[in-house]
Amino acid sequence: MNSLTKIIKYSFYDTWRSWWALLYGLFFLVISVTLLYFSGDFNKALVSLLNIILLLVPLISTVFGVMYAYNSREFTELLLAQPLKRNNIFLGQYLGLTLSLMLSLGLGLGIAFILFAGTAEESVHLGMLTLCGALLTAIFTGLAFLVSVLFEDRVKGFGIAILIWLFAAVIYDGLLLAFLVIFNDYPLEKATIGLTLFNPIDLSRILILLRLETAALLGYTGAVFNKFFGTASGMAVSLGALLLWIIIPLVIFLRKVQHKDF
Amino acid sequence: MTTFPQHSRNFLFTVLALVLPVLLGAATILAKTLTVSPTGKIRSVKEAVRLAQPYDTIWVNAGIYHENEITIDKPLAIIGRQQAVLDARFKKGIFSVMAENVLIAGLTLQNVEESFTKNYAAVRVRGGGHVTVRNNTILNSYYGVYLEQTDSCTVSHNLIRGNAKQESTSGNAIHLWRTDHINIVSNKVSGHRDGIYLETSSNSTITGNISQNNLRYGLHFMFSDNNSYQRNQFMRNGSGIAVMYSRNIIMTDNLFEENWGAAAYGILLKDITDGYIERNIFRQNTTGIYAEGSSRLLLKNNEFRNNGWAVRLLGSSEDLTFEQNNFIGNTFEISTSTNYSSHNTFRANYWSSYTGYDLDKDGTGDVPHKPVKLFSYLLEDIPTSVVLLRSLFIDLLELMEKVAPVLTPENVLDNEPSTRLNVWKS
Structure with a gap:
């Protein structure tokens, strides 16, 4: 077993041992079971679940990521003293944490889904929701790790990480709306599609809503978005954008830690 | 000029009344x-x-x-x-x-x-x-x-x-x-x-x-x-149904379903005056009813379910009465354009998005319901903003607007919303 998998394994178990990951999974299990059980309407439950996932998954991934990165500082320094590749140490820690969070989320939603198995179409919707949740986990954990390496001061790092989450979850949409209001006289459909690619939370929201609230999105402009995000190539572009959101911060993170003086 | 005396005129009619059907019958028999x-x-x-x-x-x-x-x-x-x-x-x-x-x-x-x-x-x-x-x-x-x-x-x-x-x-x-x-x-x-x-x-x-x-x-x-x-x-x-420039229309017990598309409507009412639209079902349309320049219509006991927009009213529509309808699970209930200033009445409708309460349990909500959401209002002006559907930012704006209304029209109100589904006999 090489050092990378060993570190992934260690980080993974470490997170699970701390109960937090378990609690996180349990939370999603309870929420999704409650929503599916009480709403009666599968699509409506999914919309509510979507709101919760879009809000909490990035937030919790960010907080977990920052906390983990700062708290395992001493252990990291210990590992650095060993004859191990730096990339493996940091990538291992990142993957270990991300995978355990993804597993919690997947288990929470998955068990709920098994209990309330819907039609094939509904399971595709739920699969899409889980996929978006998993991607968001990877994105925001990555961003949190990057922040932790950029700022020595953990209070400052924590603040910045939360700010990034706030920006993506709320402020970005406000700016987007302001942009749309100001340039209302121009045809903005394509520009808007472009702008949504820059926010992983918006992107995930649209990808899922296109499947759930088709009625509202089939209005004139909705049709333009539908045409883009609804097709296979549009899907590929959006998923590609989400993957880039994982890869780019991670690459910067790994390059930073290569040269960082611990 | 001679005239028939009264009794013989009556006799003539009697004969005619007896003979005519026979003659006509003969025509049928001869066919x-x-x-x-x-x-x-x-x-x-x-x-x-x-x-x-x-x-x-x-x-x-x-x-x-x-x-x-x-x-x-x-x-x-x-x-x-x-x-x-x-x-x-x-x-x-x-x-x-x-x-x-x-x-x-x-x-x-x-x-x-x-x-x-x-x-x-x-x-x-x-x-x-x-x-x-x-x-x-x-x-x-x-x-x-x-x-x-x-x-x-x-x-x-x-x-x-x-x-x-x-x-x-x-x-x-x-x-x-x-x-x-x-x-x-x-x-x-x-x-x-x-x-x-x-x-x-x-x-x-x-x-x-x-x-x-x-x-x-x-x-x-x-x-x-x-x-x-x-x-x-x-x-x-x-494109659903389009009805235009007509008066005295009665539309009852119809079903309008799955009319989906950029310009599809359950019904598009354009310059329709004086009519009854009752007991219809609008289900899963992009827009249930789109009214433009229409007036003096009574919309009663209709069911709007899972539409994108249940009703879109343009400013030029006046004297529409929405009474005892059920609005269930629509993304937007009522949407109006910015220059909306008309006199339409909403009374005793059931709104699934109603968040008020009913203390005396008489089935009528104690707080008026505002069916026009800030976002639907926004959408009429800036259609592109549909990308922000269900975003947290919009929810926050919505909350603020609810606490202190600034933008949404004050006069689109259901003062006595029903807290139970309205029922009717068809």
């Missing part, structure tokens, strides 16, 4: 029956029509007859036995009726020519009146039944199925132009440009029809006053 069959003496309907006397009955036996341009200029009944098929082979239309008291029933009429200059139809009625088109199957025809400048006709229980590909090269299943007192009952129409089309046609009843999968509108009328539309089903039509 002959002709039979068209592929192997018989008369081998084409056209031939039979030529031979027939007024009030004769022509029976068409099973078989395929290649016929077109059959002109009916006298009162006749043409009745098909099973499998009696008249095929125009894409050359012009089939029946052209110009007389009164004509019955066309039980036939299969197919393959009418498409044309840019002539309105070829399977059955075309011009002038005359009291024509009945019943129980026919009309397939693959440019126009199905085309009624023009006629009155008191009945089109019932026909199956009209087209194969329209493009709006510009297709006709309507049932087309009325300048008619009066027409009954359109229990037809199934699909695959044409418009399912049922009325222009300057008054006093018609359209009942129990199913109009689906038409390229443009399931039902389309304009300048057609005093018509009633009841128990019809309009589903999956390219």
Whole structure:
């Protein structure tokens, strides 16, 4: 077993041992079971679940990521003293944490889904929701790790990480709306599609809503978005954008830690 | 000038009253029956029509007859036995009726020519009146039944199925132009440009029809006053239903379903004045009702379920009353344009998004309901902002607007929202 998998394994178990990951999974299990059980309407439950996932998954991934990165500082320094590749140490820690969070989320939603198995179409919707949740986990954990390496001061790092989450979850949409209001006289459909690619939370929201609230999105402009995000190539572009959101911060993170003086 | 004394005048009327029906009955008895069959003496309907006397009955036996341009200029009944098929082979239309008291029933009429200059139809009625088109199957025809400048006709229980590909090269299943007192009952129409089309046609009843999968509108009328539309089903039509420039409209117990698309509406009401829209169901349409320049309408006991927009009101719509409707699970309930300042009334509707309370449990909410959400208001101005649907930022704005309303119109209010589903007898 090489050092990378060993570190992934260690980080993974470490997170699970701390109960937090378990609690996180349990939370999603309870929420999704409650929503599916009480709403009666599968699509409506999914919309509510979507709101919760879009809000909490990035937030919790960010907080977990920052906390983990700062708290395992001493252990990291210990590992650095060993004859191990730096990339493996940091990538291992990142993957270990991300995978355990993804597993919690997947288990929470998955068990709920098994209990309330819907039609094939509904399971595709739920699969899409889980996929978006998993991607968001990877994105925001990555961003949190990057922040932790950029700022020595953990209070400052924590603040910045939360700010990034706030920006993506709320402020970005406000700016987007302001942009749309100001340039209302121009045809903005394509520009808007472009702008949504820059926010992983918006992107995930649209990808899922296109499947759930088709009625509202089939209005004139909705049709333009539908045409883009609804097709296979549009899907590929959006998923590609989400993957880039994982890869780019991670690459910067790994390059930073290569040269960082611990 | 001599005048009949009173008693003998009465006698004359009595005699007439007794004799007239007998005379008329005699006419019916004298009427002959002709039979068209592929192997018989008369081998084409056209031939039979030529031979027939007024009030004769022509029976068409099973078989395929290649016929077109059959002109009916006298009162006749043409009745098909099973499998009696008249095929125009894409050359012009089939029946052209110009007389009164004509019955066309039980036939299969197919393959009418498409044309840019002539309105070829399977059955075309011009002038005359009291024509009945019943129980026919009309397939693959440019126009199905085309009624023009006629009155008191009945089109019932026909199956009209087209194969329209493009709006510009297709006709309507049932087309009325300048008619009066027409009954359109229990037809199934699909695959044409418009399912049922009325222009300057008054006093018609359209009942129990199913109009689906038409390229443009399931039902389309304009300048057609005093018509009633009841128990019809309009589903999956390219643009839903559009009704324009008409007065005194009654629409009850209809179903408008799955009219989806950029410009599709359950009903588009354009300049409709004085009417009742009651007990209809609007389900899964992009927009349930879109009202523009319409006034004095009562919308009562309708169900709006899972539409994108349940109702969109443009500023020019006035005196609309929404009473005891059920709004369930629509993304947007009511949306109005920015210049909205009209006097529409909302009363005792059930709104599934209502968040108020009902302390005395009388079924009426104690807090008024505002069906216009900030976001739907925003969308009317900036359609592109639909990308922000269900975003957290919008939810926060919505919350702020709820606490301190600034943008949404103050006068779109349901002061006594029902906290239970309204129920009614259909």
